[in-house]
Amino acid sequence: MSETYEFLHTAGQHPREFSGGMSTATPTRTAWRRVAVALVLIAFVLIVVIAVQQSLAAASAIDRSVPESGAETAPAGSVFAPSEADGVIIDGDEPTVFDVDRAAVKNLDPALLDALQRAATDAADDGVEFRLNSGWRSPELQQHTLDEAVDDYGSTEEAARWVATPETSAHVSGDAVDLGPWSGLDWLVQHGSRYGLCQIYGNEPWHYELRPDAVSEGCPPMYRDPTEDPRTGG
Numbered sequence: 001m002s003e004t005y006e007f008l009h010t011a012g013q014h015p016r017e018f019s020g021g022m023s024t025a026t027p028t029r030t031a032w033r034r035v036a037v038a039l040v041l042i043a044f045v046l047i048v049v050i051a052v053q054q055s056l057a058a059a060s061a062i063d064r065s066v067p068e069s070g071a072e073t074a075p076a077g078s079v080f081a082p083s084e085a086d087g088v089i090i091d092g093d094e095p096t097v098f099d100v101d102r103a104a105v106k107n108l109d110p111a112l113l114d115a116l117q118r119a120a121t122d123a124a125d126d127g128v129e130f131r132l133n134s135g136w137r138s139p140e141l142q143q144h145t146l147d148e149a150v151d152d153y154g155s156t157e158e159a160a161r162w163v164a165t166p167e168t169s170a171h172v173s174g175d176a177v178d179l180g181p182w183s184g185l186d187w188l189v190q191h192g193s194r195y196g197l198c199q200i201y202g203n204e205p206w207h208y209e210l211r212p213d214a215v216s217e218g219c220p221p222m223y224r225d226p227t228e229d230p231r232t233g234g
């Protein structure tokens with residue numbers, strides 16, 4: 001340590017000793033400048049290396065926190081772990097409306113599923129596909145989703161703008177789907193009412209339900225968000 005200190009001390013002091021009226025750099029002074037520049041570069045590289053190591057460590061910590069099954073982990077204190085049979089849909093494994101072996105699709109109201117399948121068949125002619133990000137959900141999954149939303153949004157009131165209770169959710173009754181991708185939603189905005197498929201909430205462009213009258217009358221005005229929906233008691 002003392003060698004390093006001496007070295008840095010000397011390197012720092014040296015230019016000041018010669019700062020009095022020198023207009024040309026001596027070879028020694030040039031050499032000291034090079035040393036100073038090299039020290040700055042070394043310090044910079046060390047800082048970058050440490051920063052990269054720390055971010056890699058943080059990234060691997062995040063990786064380890066993701067369960068290998070891909071399923072969501074139940075919050076602490078909860079014994080419920082949602083599964084495929086509850087209508088769970090995992091990112092990257094979103095079913096089409098024809099994947100009736102999936103609980104989220106199979107348990108939808110038959111009239112809604114029929115409308116979705118007819119729409120999807122016609123959309124396919126336009127090169128557009130629908131995927132379900134959510135469909136039917138078990139009451140247990142809905143409660144789990146609501147609990148998570150309260151955690152995420154910080155209050156029951158704010159969570160209620162996005163997630164219904166098991167008693168009021170149109171997903172639990174099999175009367176609603178959350179669709180993607182955006183190209184599919186674009187198609188539904190233009191053609192959905194022909195099949196009775198309507199967006200219900202202004203803040204949820206992905207949430208569709210069946211409104212049979214829409215075939216002849218067009219979709220009804222949207223609620224701004226679920227709290228305005230009388231079904232959810234808002």
Ligand SMILES: [Zn+2]
Pocket residue numbers: 134171176177178204206207208
């Ligand atoms: Zn929805």
